[in-house]
Every structure is written in C-alpha cells, then in structure tokens.
Amino acid sequence: MKPDLGSLRIDGVYPQRQKGFLMQRIKLPAGILSAEQAKKVSEISDRFARSRIHLTTRGSMELHWLTEETLPEVARQLASVGLITRGACGGAVRGVVCGFPTAGGSQRLEGLARMIHCHFSGNPHFERLPKKFKIGIEADTGSGRHLIQDLGLVPCKGDDANAAYNVWVAGGLGREPVPGFLLAENVPEDRILSMIEAVLRHYVACTPSGKRLKHLVREIGQDEFRSRIFADRSISESIPVVKGLATSLLSQLATTDHRLEAKVFAGELSSSDLSSLAGFAENWAGGILLVTADQNVAFHLDRGIDPAAAREELVYAGFHGTNRKERVNIRVCPGNHECMAGLAPTREIAEELLNRMGPVAMKYTWAISGCPNSCTRPQLADAGIVAARLVRSENGREPLFDLYRATGDGCFATIVQSGLTREGLLSAVAASG
Numbered sequence: 001m002k003p004d005l006g007s008l009r010i011d012g013v014y015p016q017r018q019k020g021f022l023m024q025r026i027k028l029p030a031g032i033l034s035a036e037q038a039k040k041v042s043e044i045s046d047r048f049a050r051s052r053i054h055l056t057t058r059g060s061m062e063l064h065w066l067t068e069e070t071l072p073e074v075a076r077q078l079a080s081v082g083l084i085t086r087g088a089c090g091g092a093v094r095g096v097v098c099g100f101p102t103a104g105g106s107q108r109l110e111g112l113a114r115m116i117h118c119h120f121s122g123n124p125h126f127e128r129l130p131k132k133f134k135i136g137i138e139a140d141t142g143s144g145r146h147l148i149q150d151l152g153l154v155p156c157k158g159d160d161a162n163a164a165y166n167v168w169v170a171g172g173l174g175r176e177p178v179p180g181f182l183l184a185e186n187v188p189e190d191r192i193l194s195m196i197e198a199v200l201r202h203y204v205a206c207t208p209s210g211k212r213l214k215h216l217v218r219e220i221g222q223d224e225f226r227s228r229i230f231a232d233r234s235i236s237e238s239i240p241v242v243k244g245l246a247t248s249l250l251s252q253l254a255t256t257d258h259r260l261e262a263k264v265f266a267g268e269l270s271s272s273d274l275s276s277l278a279g280f281a282e283n284w285a286g287g288i289l290l291v292t293a294d295q296n297v298a299f300h301l302d303r304g305i306d307p308a309a310a311r312e313e314l315v316y317a318g319f320h321g322t323n324r325k326e327r328v329n330i331r332v333c334p335g336n337h338e339c340m341a342g343l344a345p346t347r348e349i350a351e352e353l354l355n356r357m358g359p360v361a362m363k364y365t366w367a368i369s370g371c372p373n374s375c376t377r378p379q380l381a382d383a384g385i386v387a388a389r390l391v392r393s394e395n396g397r398e399p400l401f402d403l404y405r406a407t408g409d410g411c412f413a414t415i416v417q418s419g420l421t422r423e424g425l426l427s428a429v430a431a432s433g
Helices: 005-011 035-048 071-080 106-120 189-206 213-220 222-230 271-284 307-316 346-363 422-432
Strands: 013-015 022-026 032-034 052-055 061-066 097-099 135-138 151-157 164-169 181-188 259-262 268-270 288-291 297-300 329-332 365-369 383-393 396-405 414-420
Touching: 005 013, 022 071, 032 035, 035 052, 035 061, 035 071, 035 271, 035 288, 052 271, 061 071, 097 106, 106 135, 106 151, 106 189, 151 181, 151 189, 164 189, 181 189, 181 222, 189 213, 189 222, 213 222, 259 307, 268 271, 271 288, 271 297, 271 307, 329 346, 346 365, 346 383, 346 422, 383 422, 396 422, 414 422
Parallel strands: 097 135, 135 151, 329 365, 365 383
Antiparallel strands: 013 022, 022 061, 032 288, 052 061, 052 268, 151 164, 164 181, 259 297, 288 297, 383 396, 396 414
C-alpha cells in the first residue's frame, strides 16, 4: 500500500509544482557534510533528479524531480552514507543552522549544532509539533539571523569550560515578520537541551495546529511566555556532554584566509560541480564541505595548507570567482520553477537583475523570494524582493513584487515600493543602484 504523500512530510518530502514530481530535502547539521556524502548526493541527482541540487538558506540540500516510485531507493542511498531527512519538513525540529565565526570557536558551535541535531532528529516526542520549529546558532548578533528563528542561540562566553549562550525565541519571517526576543541570558551549555525541550513542550501544549511559536507569544505576551517557561523546573536540569575523543569535523581555522567559499549562483548546483567540490574537500579541507546560509559551499582548509594554492585549485575546479554570477551575494528560492507556493520565476529574475544592474549589483546583498513565505530572508538583505501576489493581465496571471531596503539600524528591511510589475521591479532596482 502506497503511503499518503502528506505523511511523508516528516521525512522531508514535499509535492512539487509539476504533477507527479516530488522534492526531497536533506537535513545537514550546521550545513556540514562529508566528501563521501556529497558524492553520493551527486550520484543520486544524476540518477533521479535531473543532475541538479538546490542549496537552501538553512544549510540544507534539496533534490527535485523525484517520483513516488524512486523515493525508497533515494532514501536508501542517502541512509547508506548517514544522511538524514527525518524532520526536514513537516511539524518537527528542522535542520539546525549555524553561522560560524571567521576565526576561532567554530568547533564548539559545530559540536552544539550536531548535538541538537542528533537529539531532536527522529525523536518521537517532538515530531507532532503544530508547525515547523527552527533552531539557529550564530557566532554573534551581526547578521540578525538569531532574530528569525523559533529559538536562536548566541554565545556570550567563549571558553569551552564555561560555555554559555543567550537564548532568543519566537522570531520568524513569512507574511508576518516578527523579530525574536531575548528569553534568557547566560544559559550554560549543559542546560541548552533542557531549555529547548521546555519551549517545545509549551509550544505543543498551547498552540493550535498550523501556527508557529511567534503566534503563541503574540497571543499571551513575552512576559507571560517567559514566566511559563521559567516555571518549568526541567529547565534547570543539567545534561553535560560526556567528553571523549575529539569528533569535530571542521578544521580549526589558522587564519581567516583558511576559509574559502565557492559561490553558487541562485543556490543551484550541478551534480558534476558538487562532485568536483567534494574532490576539492578531500584534498584541501579534511574531506568536509559546508553549505552556508547564503547558499554557497565553504571549506575550512587544513592547517599547513597554503590558501593561495587552494584558491588556484578551486579555480581549476571551475569556480573562478571572476564572473558577476560568482561574485554577487544573492539568495534565491526555487520559485515557481518547482515550488508549489512559488508565484514567480526567481532564477530568471536573478539573471535579469544582474544584467540590468551590471557591476553595481556586487555592492549589495540580495534576496529574491518567490512568495511571501520569505524563505530567502529578504528582510535581512540590503535589497530584498518578494513576489507578493498574482494579478490578472492580458498575458494571463502575472506576479507583483514588493521591494525591501535595509534600514541600517539593525532592524528588518522594510518595503520601499510595492505592487511592482516585473519590468517595474527591474527599473526600480536599476534606478536605486
């Protein structure tokens, strides 16, 4: 008996816009995967997904153009190299994202991200949530990404022996952007899991199906929510990590030059390019790749590696870093190319934007979202574009866009022009550049 497709969401499967085709999301802890895993994804993509891989802004990978018949084999192949899809979609704790520092401290954040990922992935106590629950760890507050998570962690003490974090909750973007608020300060690392569990239990107990945590907090208020969480005695439970052999996957950066990044235009990577990047990782970065929040692939070079030689090798692998597509910082969702919710062809618009803007585009960070769900975080870009709605026209139905600009005060970007046609959007960004 075939499973109901709706029940497969918990395993990271969503229907695609095109009838009969499906998307499979792969959940990566902190965006990290091994070269072996990357090569396996490349193989799967060649066999079942038209040789393309989409990188998401949450450090995950997506395979499109799958069919119901191929899902079991895809799942088996992913599991053969330890890749997890459980909880990548549906009402569960999603993949844990991590914004690493450019210098030291990356291994501690990596360890925390992987611990949270392992604790909640496939945990039946937390697989019937009202809606998705997103956790993010950020090295600092500069990116603003801690404000858009259901639960965001920012370290406030740097030494491993006394690691502690400030905990932010109830953030989210979408149609109703709400910045998270500071729930607790200086929470010791060995109490982080207890804190997250308390938040999740209260979320499940008090929130209607289909609603995010931000809706509950809006209903009862921040003070009441804080009071309820701190009334839960379990948050004081210490769950210390048993120390053993070092298990960090990322090389500790010797200098900032020892972090290299391969830019991936619009988050779309061919299977052959992914395989090439896996080979680069094997030779230069301890066999580890890192999918970033900007939909690129980063590497922490092994100590003793000459960064200049590694850059030359990355160029040889096809990532030249010389053309405009490889140099502009632009986040793009699948849009109506594949996504059920997409209202606009985001990748085409990204191309048109670069052609219209020219080199000026490289001065800004961009985010193009194919619907108001804001998966690309347009509110955290210098210039954000959202396909807001469809209207009837002589050509059928066409999208109208909202244009966001950063305010410069650390808050979310705000709408500066709305209801723009596609040509009006391109003219607006060209004029403002």
